[in-house]
Structures are given as structure tokens and as C-alpha cells.
Amino acid sequence: MSSQRSxxxxxxxxxxxxxxxxxxxxxxxLLTPYVIMFMISFYSRQFPLHIPDFQxxxxxxxxxxxxxxxxxxxxxxxAAFVSILAFLISYPLTYYLVFKVKSSxxxxxxxxxxxxxxxxxxxxxxxxxxxxxxxxxxxxxxLMWIGITDEPVTFFLYNQTAMVITMAYIFTPFMVxxxxxxxxxxxxxxxxxxKDLGVGPYRTFLKITLPLSVPGILAGFTFTFCLAAxxxxxxxxxxxxxxxxxxxxVATQFGMAMNWPLGSAIAxxxxxxxxxxxTISDRFERVGxxxxx
Amino acid sequence: MTAISTETGAARRVExxxxxxxxxxxxxxxxxLAIAAGVALAYLWAPIVCLIxxxxxxxxxxxxxxxxxxLDWYAMALSNERLMDAVLNSLIVxxxxxxxxxxxxIPTALxxxxxxxxxxxxxxxxxxxxxVLPGLxxxxxxxxxxxxxxxxxxxxxxxxxxGTALTGIVVTNVFARLQRFDRRIEEAxxxxxxxxxxxxxxxxxxxxxGAVIGSSLIxxxLSFDEIPVTFFLTGRDNTxxxxxxxxxxxGMTPEINAIGSIIIVVSVVLLFVSVFIMADDGPNKRLKx
Numbered sequence: 001m002s003s004q005r006s007x008x009x010x011x012x013x014x015x016x017x018x019x020x021x022x023x024x025x026x027x028x029x030l031l032t033p034y035v036i037m038f039m040i041s042f043y044s045r046q047f048p049l050h051i052p053d054f055q056x057x058x059x060x061x062x063x064x065x066x067x068x069x070x071x072x073x074x075x076x077x078x079a080a081f082v083s084i085l086a087f088l089i090s091y092p093l094t095y096y097l098v099f100k101v102k103s104s105x106x107x108x109x110x111x112x113x114x115x116x117x118x119x120x121x122x123x124x125x126x127x128x129x130x131x132x133x134x135x136x137x138x139x140x141x142x143l144m145w146i147g148i149t150d151e152p153v154t155f156f157l158y159n160q161t162a163m164v165i166t167m168a169y170i171f172t173p174f175m176v177x178x179x180x181x182x183x184x185x186x187x188x189x190x191x192x193x194x195k196d197l198g199v200g201p202y203r204t205f206l207k208i209t210l211p212l213s214v215p216g217i218l219a220g221f222t223f224t225f226c227l228a229a230x231x232x233x234x235x236x237x238x239x240x241x242x243x244x245x246x247x248x249x250v251a252t253q254f255g256m257a258m259n260w261p262l263g264s265a266i267a268x269x270x271x272x273x274x275x276x277x278x279t280i281s282d283r284f285e286r287v288g289x290x291x292x293x
Numbered sequence: 294m295t296a297i298s299t300e301t302g303a304a305r306r307v308e309x310x311x312x313x314x315x316x317x318x319x320x321x322x323x324x325x326l327a328i329a330a331g332v333a334l335a336y337l338w339a340p341i342v343c344l345i346x347x348x349x350x351x352x353x354x355x356x357x358x359x360x361x362x363x364l365d366w367y368a369m370a371l372s373n374e375r376l377m378d379a380v381l382n383s384l385i386v387x388x389x390x391x392x393x394x395x396x397x398x399i400p401t402a403l404x405x406x407x408x409x410x411x412x413x414x415x416x417x418x419x420x421x422x423x424x425v426l427p428g429l430x431x432x433x434x435x436x437x438x439x440x441x442x443x444x445x446x447x448x449x450x451x452x453x454x455x456g457t458a459l460t461g462i463v464v465t466n467v468f469a470r471l472q473r474f475d476r477r478i479e480e481a482x483x484x485x486x487x488x489x490x491x492x493x494x495x496x497x498x499x500x501x502x503g504a505v506i507g508s509s510l511i512x513x514x515l516s517f518d519e520i521p522v523t524f525f526l527t528g529r530d531n532t533x534x535x536x537x538x539x540x541x542x543x544g545m546t547p548e549i550n551a552i553g554s555i556i557i558v559v560s561v562v563l564l565f566v567s568v569f570i571m572a573d574d575g576p577n578k579r580l581k582x
Contacts (some may be wrong), residue, residue: 015408022401026420029457033438040437089336092329100326117337119560121518123537124553128340136354172337205341230427233520247429253434254525268428274426
């Protein structure tokens, strides 16, 4: 009995020894900044910066001034389009890799090939789309070279479509990764069993493969949606006048506008939205897993 | 390809009519899938091909037709002192950030795997939060923190920012590896008289080494490319992405394409190394079976 207790005590001491360092670190550099940001979101703005206060004005502005809530809604809309486009690109690709490519070596190579773009500088990936879509860009010069148009087409760049294309391009690997992991885990025996029972390939896909890939789809949507909703670089590079995203507003408030309280309030709202999305997708994913048995 | 055709042939021999009819549509599906996959890969690779292609093109404007082959942009990039300073700064930041990721991430993963403590779920969520949260939020939160504490922005604040934002990657990977690790080996080691640290070093660590190295390499490359956190935390010294950002806004030359191409090659090599190492003990073992 006593030896058991000492084992438990040793375990607890081990836990404390192991945890204290990281806990202190996380407390100082992670929790504290979030708390400070939360505090500042209630401050009042006053020249040159802001003064401690407790008022909800900053949140009020966000939900009453159309300048802000329209941008917030637009960000959510664009993020949704980005996720959908990324999904439409990723699912057939991943499905092909997992179920149609016979050699596991080729599959791994192709998988890595879809992930590699993630390792190319984010800025350069966004910028390259600017050089592709621009009026003096690759696409236009190609079209003029071939002779399809005489004048450069200007509607490729500086609009929301360009933004969706660019961001979907940048974030597609984040959709492919969870999809690949999930599709790979689907037991082949279920699909073969379905075939043996005379169910056609399409029904097998709809009844077995697709439902079983829901966790991956959810994870992919969560990643791409949150990343796209929080991006402020692509909008500046390829977005036009009506492409300001909520993250741009935050960046501006912390930059030129020097309104940290408002910026913090918006950041807190983004944080809440993201955490809500994560919690919901986590719950759905768990439900899906339970159905699997 | 030959494997596929013999299979269909075998199937046909067994049940000629019905199967041929059934197989007809799956081949169309297979073709459609192959095309869709090809389009997706083209979408993913076309911009990178453009980037590399135009790093060798003599025209300073990135447009077709190609005007001629040159290495000038590479020479210009490599002799551009501010650019090279930025590369050096990025290397410094990424190296120190990775050290933070390991020193903080491994114990955190071990603690999450082994011990129950109050607020564990919240803690786990918090640790991965900066990794899933838009980098901008971590950036402005840390900016508020540093300004409130009165710390001057510098490469150090960038390093701390990256360390905080990226440790989640090491934690998740090492944690996932630990969950699949058979704890009885550790118990055996302890029973045989090994001290806790010896057990860790000789038994536990070799088993998570792949995850540690692989996720560190990922953290390194992500730090090397990080913008949203750096944007808010950098002082006078520029990291490479911040330097590129400033030149892009002034109008960019293929010099940036050149340095970008170099980074792609280095990253791809690093990536293959990390995949190779991760496969050592990682999830790819299942794949091979």
C-alpha cells in the first residue's frame, strides 16, 4: 500500500517537474497576451493610444457600423467559397490517390507533390497569381500571344474571384492532408463487401466512402475556412477595392489607424468565431466516429 | 497499367456479359477521376512552375513570350546585401524558434500523454490554438503584450512569437506518436533499474525521434516563411518574407523569383528528408504494408 502511494507521489512529482516549465512558458507568452488583448478590447481610444476602461463601445461599433460588419460577413462568405473550391479540387484528387493509384510508392510521391506547394513561400505563391492574372500578366500575354484577345483582359485580377482562386490555391494542401488521412483509413473490406453484395460503385461511394470520409471533410473545411477568414495578405495582393477582409481591418487598426481597442475587439470576435467553429466541427467529428462503431 | 488490364481481363473471363457492362462505367469514372486529379495537380504546380521559369527569363517583367535564358537574377539576388541579410535573419529566427518548439513542445506532449491534471482539456486546446488560429490574432495579442510590458520589438520578439505560434505542431505530432507507443517498454526499462532520464533517453526518445525531427523541420520551414506574426512583432530587422513583402509593394523584379526558386529547392529537399525520417517510425509504415 505504501509503495503504491509512493509510486503515485513519484508520478505526481514527475508531472509537476515535466509540466512546470512549459506551463510557465505557455502562461507568460500565450495566455497573458490573449488576456491582455481581451482587456484592451474594452479600453477607450484616446490620443496617442488608448486608456484603460471598461465599455462595450468597440464591440458595439463592430455590429452597428456597416463598414465593419459588412467586411466581417464578406470574410465569412469568401472563406466559405475558398473552402468549397478547395474541397472540389481536393476530393477527386485525394480519392484518386487513395483508391485508384495501385503502387503505394507512387501514391506517397503524388501525395508529397500536393503538399510541397505548402513549403513554397506563401507570399510568392500569392504574388505569382498576381503575375498570372494581371493585365500585363502571364495569362493575358498568353491569350494575346495566341490571338484570343487583342487587349489585355482586366477582370482577372483585383476582385473577389481572384482572391478566392488565390486563397483556394494556397490552402488546398490543408484540405488534402486530412482527407488523405481519412480516406486511407477506410477499411477496404467495407467497399469490397458492398461490391460483393451487388451494390454499384456509385451507391457504394455514396453509402460508404463518402459518409466515412466526413471527419476528414470536416477537418479540411475547418482548416481552410479558418485560414482563409484570417488572411490579410492575399486580399492586399490580388483583391480589389471591395475585397477588404476582416483581418485587414484588424491589421489597419493596429497599424495606421492606431485604434488598438477596436482592433482587439475585432480580434476577439474572430477568436470566438474560430473557437466556435473548432468546437462544432470537433463535436460533429466525434458523432461521426461514434457512428463508425 | 499492365496490372490493371490483366485484372479486367481476368474479370471478363469469369463473368463475361454482366461484368463488362458494369466495368464500362467505372473506367469512365476512373478516367474522369484521373483527369480531375491531373487538373488539381496542375493547379497546384502551375504557379510554382511559372515562378521558377521566370527566374531564368531575361525580361524583367513577368510576361509571355519568354525572351531568353539568363542567370542574372540569381547573381543579382545573391549579391543583394539587404536580401542576404534578410535570409540570414530568417535562418536565425527559424533556428531559435525550432529550439523553443522542441524544448517546450516535447515536455508538453509527454505531460499531455502521461498525466491527468485539472484543466487538461483546456490546456490542450490552448496549446494548439495559435496553430489553428489565424496568425494575425497571435500577432496582435503578442504585440499588445510586448508593448504593455515595455519590450522593444526586435528579432527576439519575432523568435518568441514564432516559438509560441509553432510549438503546437511539435506537440500534436509528438503526442500522436506517444499515443501509439507501447508504455510497457518503459515499464520494463524502469523495472530493470533505469532512472527516469535514462528511460527517456534510451527508450522513449528513440521511439519519438522521427516525430520530433519531422515536426521540427516543418516548424522550421513554417517559421522561415511566417508573415502574420512577424508582421506585428518585427523591429528594424527584416526577415525574408518581410523583405519580399516590402519589395512586392514597390514593384518586384525576377530577383525575388530567383531567391524563391532557391528556397523551393531547399524546402523540397528538407521536406523529403523529413518525410523520410518521419517514415522511420511514423504513420507511413502502415502505408508500406
